[in-house]
Amino acid sequence: MKCGKIMDKDPLTLKENEFITHARQVLRDNKLRSVPVLDEDEKLVGVLTRRGVLNVTSNKSNVTVQGYVKKTTIVTPETELIELGHKMIQSNQGTLPVVESPRNEKVVGIVNIVDLFNSIEKLDISTNEKSEDIMTKKVETLSSNDRVTKAWTRMTKTGYSGFPILKDNNLVGIVTRLDILKSGFARFKKEDDGSRRVNDSPKVEKIMSTPVFKVKPSTNVTESAKIMREKDIGRLPVVDSDDEKRLIGIIDRYDILESLLGA
Template structure:
């Protein structure tokens, strides 16, 4: 299977000279997590990630996209999907612009970990359970934590989403980069390094923006069923719970690695 068979061709891009505040609006309006960045000739320079968008602290800024461009692997429509998956994993990127050829950097599509997982041969996977690969060190937030603090922690730890739990440690929901960007909060006040500090200032609370319900699976869920759950709910990560308590977390990167390492899954 080639990248050209599964890539997204409905393209929304920005130019390197565009303001970051404009790029943030484009992401928000189109419900996207990243944008290809082009030069004035229409050639791909790299990608802009929603993590970069979160670094802009003001609604009025003359900062341009140019300083935030992330270099991306060279992927063309003829690249094998398995090779594209390896390149995304090596670059630690969730999506990449697809260019016409190694000599023509004109954009023709976008390939993402979501596209690849939706086309993986998960029915062939071994019946290994998610408990074998899940991350058991899950940092969480409380519903009364401030968005300012959670925003800061997302930047510091490079998290795209943080599960939200009650003060009785029961799973409630999740707060993601997209939730913050879509809500239009663009300015950070003070924050504490403690993930469960209450924060300060007039920043809204997590409970106002968090997504519910929290999609979850049990530790006995097979990896193939976990991938099905990610695809079905269209989420980048899913929590593993036991008796309403979060005991682990798996994301698309972890699943993609399993598909790459398994013979015949891609």
């Protein structure tokens, strides 16, 4: 199967001279991970990502997309899904522009890791690996009492798009970039800039996603992939076999792709 079969053939795009405030609204309203950015000649110059938007601390109307464009890996409609998976893993990009050809970078579509996840099942790929074999054991977490600004700052510094939330060392939720964008608090200044407005932002427990979908160390990677597809989530906390509130690791779509594709 090829990218042309699963790509969005009518993707939203932005021009590099558009205002970042508009771009932020486009990402938030359409729940997008990234958007291709074009120049005045309709040629691809890169992408604007959720992380890039979260790095914007200004609400000034004259700030444009241009300064926040990120270089991107590209694929074509003829790219096989296995190759697509490898490109996503190598570039650590969950959304890739699809161009007409390597020589003609006219954007003809966009494909994301969810599209790949929902289609890779048809390739009949399986693995004997378990969640404990691929999980990250040193998990970045936040407290339920932490402010949204702290989550925002942590995301921009680490590149992680979501964090498990703990209360009294028990797993109670997950907060993601999309949760922050939907809350409207992506406009707040960063936690460490000395602004008194930091304390005006809500606690993460007010915007976190619940209930928490989770797996045990013994859960097969193929089963974890199925849960992610069915629940439309990008990460799964791994909890102790004897205590489902005790977090011991986390896996995401990239971990699962690496396992399934042998990357």
